[in-house]
Structures are given as C-alpha cells and as structure tokens.
Amino acid sequence: MNKIEAIDVNFFYGKFHALKDINMQIEERTVVAFIGPSGCGKSTFLRLFNRMNDLIPDTHLHGQILIDKHDIYQKGVAVDELRKNVGMVFQRPNPFPKSIFENVAYGLRVNGVKDESFIRQRVEETLKGAALWDEVKDKLKQSAFALSGGQQQRLCIARAMAISPSILLMDEPASALDPISTAKVEELIRQLKKDYTVIIVTHNMQQAARVSDKTAYFYLGEMIEYGDTKRIFTNPEKESTQKYITGRFG
Amino acid sequence: MRKPFERIIEGILACSGYITSVVIILIVVFLFREAFGLFKSPAVEEGYTIALNRTNKVSEDQFHAQTLKLVFDSEITNWSNLGGADEEILLFRLDDLTNYYSEEELGSNLENVPDCINKLVDSIPGIIAFIPKLYVASNFKGRLIEDVAITPKDFLAGKEWFPTSTPSAQFGLLPLITGTLWVSLFAILFALPFGLAVSIYMAEIAHLKIRNIMKPMIELLAGIPSVVYGFFGLVVIVPFIQKVFHLPVGESGLAGSLVLAIMALPTIITVSEDAIRNCPRSMREASLALGASHWQTIYRVVLPHSFSGISSAIVLGIGRAIGETMAVLMVTGNAAVIPTSLLEPLRTIPATIAAELGEAPAGGAHYQALFMLGVVLFFITLTINLAVEQITKQQKS
DSSP: OEEEEEEEEEEEETTEEEEEEEEEEEETTOEEEEEOSTTSSHHHHHHHTTTGGGGSSSEEEEEEEEETTEETTSTTOOHHHHHHHEEEEOSSOOOOSSBHHHHHHHHHHHTTOOOHHHHHHHHHHHHHHTTOHHHHTTOTTSBGGGSOHHHHHHHHHHHHHTTOOSEEEEESTTTTSOHHHHHHHHHHHHHHTTTOEEEEEOSOHHHHHHHOSEEEEEETTEEEEEEEHHHHHHSOSSHHHHHHHTTSOO | OHHHHHHHHHHHHHHHHHHHHHHHHHHHHHHHHHHHGGGGSBSBOTTEEEEEOTTOOOOGGGOBHHHHHHHHTTSOOBGGGGTSOSOBOEEEEGGGHHHHSOHHHHOTTSTTHHHHHHHHHHHOTTEEEEEEGGGOOTTOOSEEEOOOBOOHHHHHHOOOEETTOSSBOEEOSHHHHHHHHHHHHHHHHHHHHHHHHHHHIIIIISOHHHHHHHHHHHHHHHHSOHHHHHHHIIIIIHHHHHHHTTOSOOOSHHHHHHHHHHHHHHHHHHHHHHHHHTSOHHHHHHHHHTTOOHHHHIIIIIHHHTHHHHHHHHHHHHHHHHHOOHHHHHHSBOOOSOOSSTTSOBOOHHHHHHHHGGGSOTTSHHHHHHHHHHHHHHHHHHHHHHHHHHHHHHHHO
16 A cells, blocks of 8 residues: 655745656555755655655645645645654754653653653653663663764654654664664664655665665656666666666766 | 064964953952952041940940941940940930030130040940040040941941941941842843743744844844933833832832843843754754644753753843943932832942942042942852853753
8 A cells, every 4th residue: 555645746945946746656664765866855855745844934845745645735734743643863863952761752742642651661662662772771861962873863763753653754864873873773774664664865875775675766856766676776777877876976 | 574474463462362361350459459448447437436434344346337336326225235334325426515515614616625525435434425536635534446347247247338327337238239139130030031032932933034123123222322221211111110009209129120121131132042043953853853833842842952042141131230330320219228129219239339439539438348349249240150151061961
C-alpha cells in the first residue's frame, strides 16, 4: 500500500522554481533514500511531507501530497496533528536545553500526555529502540548537551519516535557524525523499517546503498530517477544518475 | 615605512587602553578615599562641643551620631540607658541660657557667658550641653566630649537622613537604600511583564514589516533624555496618581516606579528580543516537528533557551533603574523616610547625591557621606553584574 504519494508537485521559493513536476509513490515500511547534489531540492521535497516549509515565508506549492490517501495541504488540516504522525530528524543533532529524559518526553508533553508512569515507560522504550538506553540510563537527569554528537543524534531519533509517528523523515542524519556513530545510526535505520516508513536524505552514496530499499535521484529540482536501490546503483537508466553515483560530478 | 607606522598605531591603541584603565581605577580610588573620610569626621557641628557634668561617668564610646540625636530628641531621657547613673538627662543648648541667667548676669557684651555655662554644667549632674567651643571657659570644670564619631553603624543602620540636624548630622543609609530598592523593584515588576510580552510579540508573532517599524521606534525611546521622562512624569503621571488615589501630593514611589519602568522598557525589550531571536532555528524546528504548537514552542523551548539573555535584559533594566537620577528626582517627592507604601514620597540614593552635593561643603562630613552613598551604589551595581555573570555561566554549563 502506498503510504505517501506526491502528485505533480511544484514548489516555489518566491519566484525560484525549486521542485518541478515530481510524482512519487512511497510504500509503507520501506526506507527510501533521496540523493543528489547540493541544492537539487531533495531536502525541500522531504520537508514538504511534514509541512516544515510552511515556516519559510513566501513559498508556495502546486500539486498534492497524500499521506494515507489524505491531502495534507488541504485547508483545515491540523499541522500539529500531521507532524505528530510524521516525525523528523535533522542534519545536526538539535536536542533541547533540557535533560535527556525531558528531551524524549517533550513530544508527549506537548501533545497533552499527563500520565507520568506512561511517559517514563515510553521514554525507556524509545531510548531502547534508539539503542541509547544502556548508555544513558544512569544519567537521564543530565543535560542532553553532555552527550556526544552521535548520542545526541540518536537521542533526537528517540525523541521523534516517542510520539509513535508512522513516518520518519531524516535530513542527512549522519552528516555531522563520526564513522562509528554513523554506523550505529545506520543500523538503527535498518531496525526502524519494521515499524516506520523512513525517508532519508543523504550525500553519502554508500549510506544510501547500505540502508535504503528504494532510491530517488534529484537534479536541479527534478526527480531524474526513482527505483529499487540495487538497480539504481548497478544499472541506472539515466546517464545523469550514472554520472552522479560514479562520482563524476556533484 | 610601514613598520614604524604600525608601531605608532599599536602604541596609541595600547596607550588608550592603559589610560582608560588608570582613569577608571583613579575614579574608584577617589570615590573610596572621599567616602571613608566620613568615619573620621566629627559628628558634632564644627566649632561646637558636647559638655557633661564632671561626675557623669558615661563612657565616651557611648557618644556617636545616632545616640546624640536620640538624646537631643528626648528619646533617651535617662543616663542609665547609656550605662551611667540613674539620673534624668537635662538638655542644654545655648538658647536655653536665658532660662537660667538674666541678661545682666550674662554681661552686656556676653562676656560672662563662659563663666555662666561653667557654673551651670558644674551644678547640674544630669546635664548635657551643646555649646560653641568659643564659650568654653579656660577653667572649665565639666567633662568635654571631643571626639564624637560617625560610626559605620550610624551610617549603615541609621534610620534617618538629616544632614542639617543639630547637634549631630544624621547620615542614615536605610531610608535611601530602601527608597532606591523599592522604586527599582517596582519599576522592574511593571516593566518586565510588559517588556517581555512586547519582545515575544516582536520576535515571534509580529509580521516582519511591523517589527521593522516597531523596533526602531522602541530604540528611539532609549534616546530620549531622562529629564524629559522626568518632565513627562511630573506633568502627566504625578497629577494622574494624585487624582486616582486621592492623595495630597502625587509625587510618590509609584510615580518614580512608573517613570523608571517606561525608561527601562527599551533596554529590556531590545535585549530580550535579540536573545529570543538568537534561539537557533533548528531548536524551533525540532519542537514544531514534534507536533508542538507555535505557542508551546515559545514557552517550552525558545524562552528557556533565551533565559540568560532575558535575565541580562532584566539586570540591565535594573541597572538603569537603580542608577537613574534626574527623572526620579523630579517625581518621587524626595522625602528621606523609610517608605511603607508605594503612594508615599521617597528618595533614592542617586537623587540624594544630585540634590545635595551642591550644598555640601567640600571635605565636610556631609560631602563625605554623599560619596559614601556613591560607594554603596557602586557595590549594588557590582553585585548585580556579578549575579548576571553567574546566571549566564550556569546556563551555559
């Protein structure tokens, strides 16, 4: 079943045409990687799925984005409800200036959960799910800034998971991390596939090849090619894709 | 060609650095030197002395500015209260002389006055006399108390500021410092909620166009001379308060607080608005991406993140309020009494210095007392600045 569907998506920053006629279907419980050179529109496209681009003034969208068959840009859609269902992890770890525990509990609290024992249980679950529990279980009250960059990023993933979204958007989640932390995050992404639909933007070709089921290649605001990761990396249809993945430009 | 030129420039820069530092140190040293002369100054008016009966055994240490005042105000009426014999205190000032002696006895040119005083002091055991040194006879039989000092306790715990009081001027800090803190505290209480609200509105809610108009206007407020604020307070706020609260006079702590609140607003708004805007976008996005509303994001993430900036805004506001002189001088009524309500006139430390320095003889006790007030003000602001530094440090770690 298609979890996400993009139909004739065109997106503008003021007069700049950032995304051109994009059509895409994303199945449930898969990992999709967006690759492409900087400025090709892949992050912009990703940020359409939780309406993060709404925050940027003077932008507009033509076309439809359906999640579970519902147009999320229709009038009357509650954006905070949408964002509860579509979690996001950012390029740089961005924990709140709060304790480790409160960081994970934040999403629950802003969504009105008052039951402390449920919050405790959920925090433990998600920290375990993010493979962070053993490292932080003795210092949950400490500031999240005391963690290493990799731990912070896994904390941010846990934070996004805590409110049980069905989709996780990851905007270059490992680009600010060292190789060992990157490996841990990638392992985590493979685990997440069981429960979530994951879309990951990455500059790292090997990473896309390692973690994703499908890959989309973007260039200058257009989606050049989209298909099974294996095929894209071994037998791309378009020359531009071929050039990019073999590192001849970009 | 270049090297010597660069050296000269460097030399000039270094010099200006040194000169600035030295000037600042000199000012502080000057302030302290003038101020601490206060405790070496005599508490009794110059040219006058205090005389007791020779049988009076009260120790000289008992006599300092505050006790002298209490004795002469008849608040202490028995020597036993000062550790002496159980004897009524009899006050004697020069004017009282005619109660004891006729004009003939004093002589037509007052030539017998020293003798008369001598006899009088010798004959009444409970007497305390405040007399000019000129009239102390060479064979004076009473006890003279020469070194009545102003003690640090007189200054720090003194409840009265009355520099022209006789026999002993009163330099009590309490009414002035409570006045200062009282006005500043309420100024901040008025200004903070309002200032914070405006800065949140400008940083988070207002349309960019509105903000671009509002911000320069608020910054303009900071450029208005304080005397203009004082004038505004005097002709608008003071009569308003008088009318609303049915007071005999509108000049009050409340008027001062309101004027100071208006003056502190631009500082509070601009500094805290900057702090709020400096909250990284990634932090906001993280919160919004978790389904938090705009308002939840503001009070759960943005405000805690800008906490140190906002607290420095508060402290800068307090600093402005505590040090402000002119406007407060104009609207608070300047009664040096310990305030019990906001609707009473009160007087602040800076206003006191400004109002009285002109009439205080240079080098005298009054003059030194005013410098002492300066020292107190210096320590208040120093403490506040250190406190802020501490807050900011804790926030960072």
